[in-house]
Amino acid sequence: MTFKTLIIAELGINHNGDPGLAKEIMAAAKTAGADVAKIHSYKAEEVMTSATPLADYMKSHSAKMQESGFLAMARKFELSDNSTESLKAYAEDIGIEFLSSPFDVTSVHYLHRLGVKRLKIPSGELVNPFLLQAAAETCLPLIVSTGMADIEEVQWAVSFLKKFNCGPLSLLHCLTQYPAEFCHVNLRALHTMQDAFPGIEIGYSDHTPGIETSIAAVAMGATIIEKHLTLDRSLPGPDQAASLIPSEFAAMVEGIRHIEEALGNGVKSPSAPEIPNMKIVRKSLVLREALPGGTVLSLSQLSAKRPGTGIPARELEKVVGRRTKQALPANHILQWDELV
Known part of the structure; x- marks a missing residue:
């Protein structure tokens, strides 16, 4: 109030x-x-x-x-x-x-x-x-x-x-x-x-x-x-x-x-009107190039792009070194279930 x-x-x-x-x-x-x-x-x-x-x-x-x-x-x-x-x-x-x-x-x-x-x-x-x-x-x-x-x-x-x-x-x-x-x-x-x-x-x-x-x-x-x-x-x-x-x-x-x-109340957290914008304004990890299945991901193969509907860009360190389950195209927005 x-x-x-x-x-x-x-x-x-x-x-x-x-x-x-x-x-x-x-x-x-x-x-x-x-x-x-x-x-x-x-x-x-x-x-x-x-x-x-x-x-x-x-x-x-x-x-x-x-x-x-x-x-x-x-x-x-x-x-x-x-x-x-x-x-x-x-x-x-x-x-x-x-x-x-x-x-x-x-x-x-x-x-x-x-x-x-x-x-x-x-x-x-x-x-x-x-x-x-x-x-x-x-x-x-x-x-x-x-x-x-x-x-x-x-x-x-x-x-x-x-x-x-x-x-x-x-x-x-x-x-x-x-x-x-x-x-x-x-x-x-x-x-x-x-x-x-x-x-x-x-x-x-x-x-x-x-x-x-x-x-x-x-x-x-x-x-x-x-x-x-x-x-x-x-x-x-x-x-x-x-x-x-x-x-x-x-x-x-x-x-x-x-x-x-x-x-406001002093709590630093997303307000209700911001939440729908997070998926649009924030960025996901995206492949710079097409990769075959079984590729061990390196930093040079990744970039951050909108929308924020995939793995959040801030999770970069957790993704580098993971392996792709299947072949993925360039500009693909990575999802957790696509990685081993």
Whole structure:
């Protein structure tokens, strides 16, 4: 049975605080084949102080945003509880899982009461013991992003969560850059994390442009893929440039599903479609010349030619020195019962 990668469409704040736009993106995620649609849940004043600067990528995205500051931007994109509940109900109506990343303890408790299936811990909260404890104590499955972290910090977070008897854990390799440069992605870290955390699912949160790294991550064993989705990259907002549009997201999903099938079971053996071709493509031992009965076969009298319906060419050493039972013509495909 083919393993199915969990594909998360990250709406994040690409809705720009508009629940109607969020629903449109959710619908696009469902159509594109995503399993999960994810938003951000936070109370701006609990997440940051007014002294929090904008990241460089946010500054370059909008001069207006730069003037207003990070806290003002966060307030603008913050969804009310009513909006969040409406989005969860809408997701259930269209048949896609609703997920959210809480950025503060209050939001952890709120999402738990709301009845989400699991929680997604964002990279910035990996080293926040207040939020990690609250998340662990819900006993919900946790998907934890690890952007900006070294392996020791990830180990600390895993140990901390387990101390509070957390639910099942998954970890996502991530590069916290929007959009992420390919030269910094370091997909081989997936193998490092797989070795460091046996028994924990390892996935990839992808901020690169395009779809290649997500597909490659699945080929390297990632079992969860998270990728930003927007309806239009020209919309305002800091994450739009690092997002796929629906047609691109659908192409990514298709590529991932193809890779899942292509990975197979790891056993090196002929597959069912190959077996009929073996008799056509492989070669048999064939006589270079006509030979009388009783001839002791030598290497110079033999060649390998298609079809593979006679003695397989790889049996050459077993045939040299054997004797023919009867006269055989040139180009004859040898059979075992013709030899003594």
